[in-house]
Amino acid sequence: xxxxxxxxxxxxxxxxxxxxxxxxxxxxxxxxxxxxxxxxxxxxxxxxxxxxxxxxxxxxxxxxxxxxxxxxxxxxxxxxxxxxxxxxxxxxxxxxxxxxxxxxxxxxxxxxxxxxxxxxxxxxxxxxxxxxxxxxxxxxxxxxxxxxxxxxxxxxxxxxxxxxxxxxxxxxxxxxxxxxxxxxxxxxxxxxxxxxxxxxxxxxxxxxxxxxxxxxxxxxxxxxxxxxxxxxxxxxxxxxxxxxxxxxxxxxxxxxxxxxxxxxxxxxxxxxxxxxxxxxxxxxxxxxxxxxxxxxxxxxxxxxxxxxxxxxxxxxxxxxxxxxxxxxxxxxxxxxxxxxxxxxxxxxxxxxxxxxxxxxxxxxxxxxxxxxxxxxxxxxxxxxxxx
Numbered sequence: 529x530x531x532x533x534x535x536x537x538x539x540x541x542x543x544x545x546x547x548x549x550x551x552x553x554x555x556x557x558x559x560x561x562x563x564x565x566x567x568x569x570x571x572x573x574x575x576x577x578x579x580x581x582x583x584x585x586x587x588x589x590x591x592x593x594x595x596x597x598x599x600x601x602x603x604x605x606x607x608x609x610x611x612x613x614x615x616x617x618x619x620x621x622x623x624x625x626x627x628x629x630x631x632x633x634x635x636x637x638x639x640x641x642x643x644x645x646x647x648x649x650x651x652x653x654x655x656x657x658x659x660x661x662x663x664x665x666x667x668x669x670x671x672x673x674x675x676x677x678x679x680x681x682x683x684x685x686x687x688x689x690x691x692x693x694x695x696x697x698x699x700x701x702x703x704x705x706x707x708x709x710x711x712x713x714x715x716x717x718x719x720x721x722x723x724x725x726x727x728x729x730x731x732x733x734x735x736x737x738x739x740x741x742x743x744x745x746x747x748x749x750x751x752x753x754x755x756x757x758x759x760x761x762x763x764x765x766x767x768x769x770x771x772x773x774x775x776x777x778x779x780x781x782x783x784x785x786x787x788x789x790x791x792x793x794x795x796x797x798x799x800x801x802x803x804x805x806x807x808x809x810x811x812x813x814x815x816x817x818x819x820x821x822x823x824x825x826x827x828x829x830x831x832x833x834x835x836x837x838x839x840x841x842x843x844x845x846x847x848x849x850x851x852x853x854x855x856x857x858x859x860x861x862x863x864x865x866x867x868x869x870x871x872x873x874x875x876x877x878x879x880x881x882x883x884x885x886x887x888x889x890x891x892x893x894x895x896x897x898x899x900x901x902x903x904x905x906x907x908x909x910x911x912x913x914x915x
Contacts, residue, residue, distance in 0.1 A: 529773075530708045536699035539667035539706045540632055540692070541566035543674025545576045546714035547630075549604040550721075553581045553592035557611040558644050559696040560634035564606055586611035590618040590631070597627035598735055600726035602678065605629065608696065609636035612650045616657070622689045623658025623751060625736055626725050628681035629689040630674070631659075635797070635848070636696040637883045645884020646696030647848035648797065652825070652857050658751050660690040660758055661826045663796045667704040670694055672775060675709075675718055679765040682721050686761055688754040695798040695848075697884065709773055717772050755827045762824070780829035782821040785811065786836045789818030791899040794833070794862055795846040796822040799887055803846070806892040817896050828861055834869035842874040842899045846892070846909070848881040855906045874902040880909030 534542065541563050544552075552571070554564035570576035579596075583589045586607050593603040607615060612633055622629055633651050637643040651661060660681065664670040673692045681690040694700050709717075727735060739747050759780070766777040784804050786792055793803055800821040810817045820836045822829060837843050845859040854860070859877035866873055878895055880887045891909055 529710060529713065531705055532708050533703055534667055534706050535562065535701050535703050536664070536667045536670045536694050537562035537634070537701065538566055539671040540674050540694065541570070542708050543671040544604055545570050546709060546711060547675055547678045547718055548576070548602065549578050549630075550601040551579045551581065551593065551596035551603045553583050553589040553596070553603070553605045555583050555586050555589045555607070555611065557586065557608045559636060559646070559700045560606045560608040560611075560632065562700070563632055586614045587618060590615045590622065590629070593629045593631070594618065594622050594625065594627050597629050598625070598727055600721065600723055602682075602721040603629045604631070606632040606634070608634040609638055609650045612654065613638060616654060619654060619657040619659060621736070624747065626687040626751070626754065627689060628678070628687050628723075630677045630681060631689065631691050632674070633691050633693050634696045634700045635693050643883045644696075646698055647882045647884065648693070648695075649849050649882075651691060651693050652849045655826055655857065658688070658755070659826065660688055660755065660824070661693065662690070662824050663693045663822065664699065665798055665800045665821065666699065667702070668706045668775070670699065671706055671708065672769065672773070672777070675714060676765045676769055678721070679718055679768075680758055680761050682723070683761045684723070685757040686754050687723070687725060688751075688758060693797070699798045707775075713772055717768060759827050778823070779832065780822070780824040780827065781832040781836065782823055783836050784819040784821065786818035786820055788816055790816040790841045791896055792818045792820055792837055792840045792843045793846050793892070793895060794820045794822065794837070794843060796825070796858065797848070799846065799848070799881065802887065802889060803892055806889050806896070810893065810896060815896070822858070825858070825861070828865070830865035830868060833862055833865045834871060837866065837873060838869070838871055840873055842876070842902045844876045844878055844895050844899055846878045846880060846895065850879045850882070859906070874904050876904055877906040878909045879907070885910055
């Protein structure tokens with residue numbers, strides 16, 4: 529294992545190299561471009577043996593990856609923002625076809641106004657597309673998810689495409705020290721891709737077919753089960769990962785000082801690091817606060833949220849997303865989880881970081897201050913207008 533100074537994009541590219549995809553379909557878009565640039569260099573210098581295919585659009589990139597997966601090849605692509613939205617038609621084809629493609633999405637604001645900086649409205653708007661969705665906190669987790677995503681997606685009980693999300697610029701372009709495994713370690717962790725869900729002249733079958741009212745629900749139910757089945761496989765992958773690489777992950781969520789916390793912020797992505805620092809500082813000043821990080825939004829960690837937040841006096845959901853005319857989508861999902869488990873905890877929703885606007889430690893501290901009022905509200909963090 530080697531230690532390298534890498535951006536989030538470069539760390540993810542290293543993880544993909546170790547996963548040995550056979551087909552990479554590439555179309556550049558800021559702030560994702562560096563991932564496919566690095567992979568193209570790896571293919572060029574023969575450190576990665578793969579077909580690197582330049583396509584004419586993001587729609588074509590995912591279409592190409594589906595074609596590769598449909599013949600049994602391990603496939604990878606990457607995108608961001610408007611590119612992900614341009615792919616939207618293909619996302620449901622990939623999940624409905626049970627093609628375990630891995631795609632990195634560099635979270636970026638969506639137009640209009642035009643903006644290249646990071647929020648999470650692109651991926652969260654597509655939560656219902658049938659893909660597993662994970663959100664990395666730092667470069668090391670980005671690299672590790674690149675490997676684990678294939679293990680999970682390709683498992684025969686799952687066979688579901690996997691979207692790994694990295695916060696644009698804040699994570700994709702920030703440099704950190706990361707441990708890069710050896711190829712031998714990666715091969716021990718991730719076996720070659722084998723599937724019966726492919727075009728095969730020796731065993732002909734129909735892929736990408738139509739299904740009318742009599743059978744359509746059965747296929748959608750199987751797709752739903754694939755996502756639910758990923759929960760134990762995520763645990764299995766992390767246990768094997770820890771055994772080989774020595775790094776431990778905690779499933780769908782990460783609890784940070786929630787055991788005795790009276791006030792908890794629930795969040796996701798790279799902002800989690802700053803929330804942890806704020807929690808540490810407030811703890812030193814005698815305040816019982818904590819953070820719950822959502823590592824996955826699909827499958828959704830309902831049980832984990834209820835378990836971590838069940839004894840809190842109040843919670844807040846901090847997210848870089850808004851479902852216009854309602855509230856943050858993550859907030860909606862969290863409240864649903866609490867209700868299903870019989871919990872009536874005062875909760876507030878803070879929408880922040882839209883278009884890449886900075887969320888400061890002072891703003892996070894303010895959220896904890898306001899939680900003590902136990903007032904339920906939905907507010908734009910930088911504007912302060914309550915609903």
